[in-house]
Amino acid sequence: MPYQTINPFNNKLIKEYQTHNDQHVEQALSAGHALYKSDWAQGDMQQRLKVLHKLSDIMSSRVEELAKIVSVEMGKLIEQSRDEVKLCAEIAKYYADNAEEFLKPVPYKSSLGEAWVEHSPIGIIMAVEPWNFPFYQLMRVLAPNLAAGNSVIVKHAGIVPHCAETFEKLVSEAGAPKGAYTNLFISQDQVADIIEDDRVQGVALTGSEKAGAVVAAKAASKLKKSTLELGGNDIFAVLEDADIDHAAKAGAQARVANAGQVCTAAKRFIIHEKVADEFLKKFTEHFKALKIGDPLDSSTTLGPLSSADALKTLTKQVEQAVKNGAKVHVGGKAVANNPGNFYEATILTHITRDNPAYFEEFFGPVAQIYVVKNDEELVKLANDSNYGLGGSLFTKDMKRARKLATQIETGMLYVNSPSDTAPELPFGGVKRSGFGRELSDLGIKEFVNQKLVVLTAKS
Ligand SMILES: NC(=O)c1ccc[n+]([C@@H]2O[C@H](COP(=O)([O-])OP(=O)(O)OC[C@H]3O[C@@H](n4cnc5c(N)ncnc54)[C@H](O)[C@@H]3O)[C@@H](O)[C@H]2O)c1
Numbered sequence: 001m002p003y004q005t006i007n008p009f010n011n012k013l014i015k016e017y018q019t020h021n022d023q024h025v026e027q028a029l030s031a032g033h034a035l036y037k038s039d040w041a042q043g044d045m046q047q048r049l050k051v052l053h054k055l056s057d058i059m060s061s062r063v064e065e066l067a068k069i070v071s072v073e074m075g076k077l078i079e080q081s082r083d084e085v086k087l088c089a090e091i092a093k094y095y096a097d098n099a100e101e102f103l104k105p106v107p108y109k110s111s112l113g114e115a116w117v118e119h120s121p122i123g124i125i126m127a128v129e130p131w132n133f134p135f136y137q138l139m140r141v142l143a144p145n146l147a148a149g150n151s152v153i154v155k156h157a158g159i160v161p162h163c164a165e166t167f168e169k170l171v172s173e174a175g176a177p178k179g180a181y182t183n184l185f186i187s188q189d190q191v192a193d194i195i196e197d198d199r200v201q202g203v204a205l206t207g208s209e210k211a212g213a214v215v216a217a218k219a220a221s222k223l224k225k226s227t228l229e230l231g232g233n234d235i236f237a238v239l240e241d242a243d244i245d246h247a248a249k250a251g252a253q254a255r256v257a258n259a260g261q262v263c264t265a266a267k268r269f270i271i272h273e274k275v276a277d278e279f280l281k282k283f284t285e286h287f288k289a290l291k292i293g294d295p296l297d298s299s300t301t302l303g304p305l306s307s308a309d310a311l312k313t314l315t316k317q318v319e320q321a322v323k324n325g326a327k328v329h330v331g332g333k334a335v336a337n338n339p340g341n342f343y344e345a346t347i348l349t350h351i352t353r354d355n356p357a358y359f360e361e362f363f364g365p366v367a368q369i370y371v372v373k374n375d376e377e378l379v380k381l382a383n384d385s386n387y388g389l390g391g392s393l394f395t396k397d398m399k400r401a402r403k404l405a406t407q408i409e410t411g412m413l414y415v416n417s418p419s420d421t422a423p424e425l426p427f428g429g430v431k432r433s434g435f436g437r438e439l440s441d442l443g444i445k446e447f448v449n450q451k452l453v454v455l456t457a458k459s
């Protein structure tokens with residue numbers, strides 16, 4: 001697998017990276033394991049939290065430089081890249097400030113004696129990460145695991161090596177010792193070898209269903225725990241009492257942010273029939289007003305897809321959807337005569353259940369519109385999905401919103417806002433969107449030994 005930086009705005013190759021061989025892999029495993037056995041991991045956690053504080057400060061002070069690396073490498077609009085870097089700094093600070101509280105021993109009342117559960121590190125965690133948030137995905141794994149005392153080895157996506165290398169340098173500059181965080185430019189076979197190694201005790205993957213199934217199966221074959229953050233086909237439901245101006249604007253943003261390449265992007269718009277025409281009209285206006293261009297130009301509102309392959313996949317998906325009866329309301333093809341990976345902001349209607357598009361995740365600026373008569377139909381359609389990641393719901397009736405939120409089968413649901421993320425909120429899904437949680441107190445407890453100690457009456 002090549003590791004290359006190609007600017008998606010013009011498809012110019014910027015740099016190719018040398019891959020790591022098995023000797024490099026062994027060095028990473030030895031360093032990570034030695035660190036896990038050392039006072040760094042087993043001793044006072046303050047030394048680790050200090051590194052996270054420093055990492056947060058470094059990222060906060062270098063937002064512009066880091067954001068530019070993201071935008072050039074995978075095409076994210078510069079303002080969104082800045083937000084990603086700031087979010088990383090917030091996550092590092094959040095765990096620096098809260099990890100001690102999260103990992104303090106928890107007492108249990110028991111007739112057997114004084115009992116508590118303490119939290120200790122377990123060893124090396126192998127992380128496999130995607131390109132769509134090339135710093136944030138790394139921070140979601142690094143921050144809680146560094147705080148907990150686990151060593152992290154990362155295989156990032158082949159199209160974001162500059163981000164991968166830069167993040168490793170940032171962690172090192174913040175004072176993390178050798179072995180705390182190692183980036184490897186390796187193949188899928190090497191990932192499998194690492195997962196097999198006894199020094200590795202956990203596997204975290206964010207990416208596609210296909211990659212998740214392979215990597216989790218490998219982890220399971222060696223009886224190792226994994227967390228999977230996979231794809232989504234999130235709903236964006238608009239009820240008849242919603243503020244339609246607000247919903248249409250938020251919906252457009254929720255579909256096209258990061259050029260639509262977000263796991264929790266709004267993908268299936270489910271609109272109550274009484275407001276469907278009004279919503280579609282306003283939503284379409286927002287799509288038509290989008291301006292494609294250089295992600296580094298702050299007036300651009302729709303950037304390129306991350307790679308030529310991503311553009312090819314999305315183009316095929318829309319063609320296939322149309323062949324199976326979907327109607328193109330607006331957009332519907334790659335932007336003509338452009339050297340970059342641009343796809344038109346697209347709205348599809350008339351998608352029936354026998355259309356493959358009904359169950360597929362479209363990783364790009366393509367919205368699907370469905371119209372329903374009532375809440376029962378809404379819930380049925382929302383839950384008729386193999387995925388269950390996030391979703392959002394627009395209504396003024398909070399009683400109805402609470403009821404619907406409970407009925408919809410997802411790991412996350414936002415009312416009157418697009419899906420969002422924050423260090424203190426658990427992130428993850430159900431069904432084929434994966435299992436386990438990142439961020440918050442739940443995220444830091446995925447890869448720790450929750451060890452019971454009992455001082456019995458005989459002690
Ligand atoms: N739930 C979440 O938090 C979340 C976040 C971001 C992206 N995603 C999902 O990720 C997908 C898009 O990302 P992608 O196209 O880069 O996904 P991908 O699965 O192709 O790649 C993700 C990572 O897995 C690696 N990989 C792929 N197959 C592998 C294998 N067999 N063994 C080892 N490593 C392997 C890739 O090289 C990359 O590093 C979408 O489905 C999106 O919804 C989910």
Ligand SMILES: O=CCCC(=O)O
Pocket residue numbers: 132133261262263264419420421427
């Ligand atoms: O693509 C997945 C991550 C998106 C998010 O955390 O907001």
